[in-house]
Structure formats: structure tokens, C-alpha cells
Amino acid sequence: MYTLPHFIWLAVCVTFITVSTVLLRKYNPPFKRVMSWACIAAVIAELIKVFSTIEFVPSADGTNFYPFLETSNLPLHLCSIQIIFISFCRFAKDGKAKEILYAFMYPTCTVGAFIAILLPSIFTDGSTLTEAFLRAHPYEYFLYHSVLVILGLHIYHTYKSSLRPKHYFTTLGCLGAVAFVSLYLNSMFASTVYENGELISVEYTTNFFFTYGFVIDLGFTEIWQWYVYLAAIFTAACLLLALFYVPVFVRYFKEKKQSK
Numbered sequence: 001m002y003t004l005p006h007f008i009w010l011a012v013c014v015t016f017i018t019v020s021t022v023l024l025r026k027y028n029p030p031f032k033r034v035m036s037w038a039c040i041a042a043v044i045a046e047l048i049k050v051f052s053t054i055e056f057v058p059s060a061d062g063t064n065f066y067p068f069l070e071t072s073n074l075p076l077h078l079c080s081i082q083i084i085f086i087s088f089c090r091f092a093k094d095g096k097a098k099e100i101l102y103a104f105m106y107p108t109c110t111v112g113a114f115i116a117i118l119l120p121s122i123f124t125d126g127s128t129l130t131e132a133f134l135r136a137h138p139y140e141y142f143l144y145h146s147v148l149v150i151l152g153l154h155i156y157h158t159y160k161s162s163l164r165p166k167h168y169f170t171t172l173g174c175l176g177a178v179a180f181v182s183l184y185l186n187s188m189f190a191s192t193v194y195e196n197g198e199l200i201s202v203e204y205t206t207n208f209f210f211t212y213g214f215v216i217d218l219g220f221t222e223i224w225q226w227y228v229y230l231a232a233i234f235t236a237a238c239l240l241l242a243l244f245y246v247p248v249f250v251r252y253f254k255e256k257k258q259s260k
Contacts, residue, residue, distance in 0.1 A: 005132030006123055013117050013146045020150045024157075031158050035090040038151045042083040045144035046075060052136040071189040072121075076208045078112045079148055081178070086151070102159050103167035104174045107244035109152030113145040119215045165252050168245040175237060182209040 024034065050069060057068045075083060085101050092098055122141050123132070132138050190205035207213055210233065213220065220226050
């Protein structure tokens, strides 16, 4: 990350987000149409990701080959599961569930996808211009996350009058729930080594929701360090969500004051 290819993609993403947001404000298309566009973009992005990252791997004895998708590419990251939420909100009837999901998607699409653009997991220090622009995966990764940022901002623009302080807490609860589930998922997909029925080591594990570690290795060697890290990312999540909900709280208390 923060190589020349990354900076080029950052410029592309910022331009795409800015132009798209301005056009949405100018032409103000029906929200249902915007959700349809987002749904189509999300499905296409996931298809591109799967078929551009799937590998043909030999069996141990070399007699057979199998298509294999690494567990880190499963759609279980925060930005990936937004595909499910986008599809649900597009096709489900209006109700409490959609209200809670829109309140959740507004900050998580915006800040989650923007962090993914700033800290891309697909680039290394040795990434070249060829790897960054002559493969399909980087296009899918950066443009899909840009679409999420655009959608998050547009959800707020469309539903800001419906958002209430309670939605800060429902959003925090939903985020905490899926982050807790990621602890199970990261253990389920780990490559473990046992000796005489005793766990000796873990060779590899996923890191959905970054609950097992930061995108940059912090070199944890003790469980207490991980607990401190977990407390830190929980605090950061609370503060980031609160930052997004400041306008909601301000508007709510203004309306409450005016109604007296």
C-alpha cells in the first residue's frame, strides 16, 4: 500500500466518488433506482472477484486439479456482506428491518469502504503497475468500495430526516454482533496443527472484521495484547459511528427543543 499504483487508484476513487455524488445530487434519481444500480454493481463485483481470484490447485499426489477460492476471499468481510444488505433493501418491503439496515449501512458503507480504499489488502510493497492495472481484481476492489462510499453518503442524503439517536445504538449493536460472529469464522477457517489431540500451532487463519489483528501485523505474542487491541478497535468503532451520528443527534435535540 501507498505505492505509486495505490496512489493512482486513490485518485481514481476520489474522482469517481466526487463526480458520482455531485451527479446524484444534481439529478436526484429515485432512490429505488439508485439501489438497483448498487445491487447490480455489487453482484458484478463479486462475480469478478470470484473468477479473477479462483485458482486451479493440484491435489497432494498431483493426480488431480481442483478450482479453489482462498478463504480470505469469501464474502464475509464487512464490505462483502453489504451485498446481502443492499439486495434485501432493494427488494424487501419497507419496515423496521430496512430502517435498521439503512441506519447501519449509512456509516459502515461510508467509513468501512473508505478505510478499505486507504488500506487495501490486495497490494504489497512490491506491487507493480502491471499487477495494479492489468488484472481484473484491483478494478473490482477499488470501484466496488467506491460504490459503497457513494451509497452510504446517498443513504444519509435520502433518509437523514428519518434517522434518530436510537439508530446509533442499533448500528453499534449490529456491528458488534457481526464482529463477534467473526471470531467463530476466523477459527473455523484456520489451518491448525494438532499433535496427539493437542493444538500445537495455527499456520493460517482469516481475519474477517480485523478482529484477529490489524491490516498491518502488530506482532502480538500475548493474549492480553490482543485484548487491548480488541478494546481499541471497539472504542474506535464507537467514536467513528458517533462522528457520523453527530448531525443526527444535533437535529434531534433541535427538533425536541422547538417542539416545547
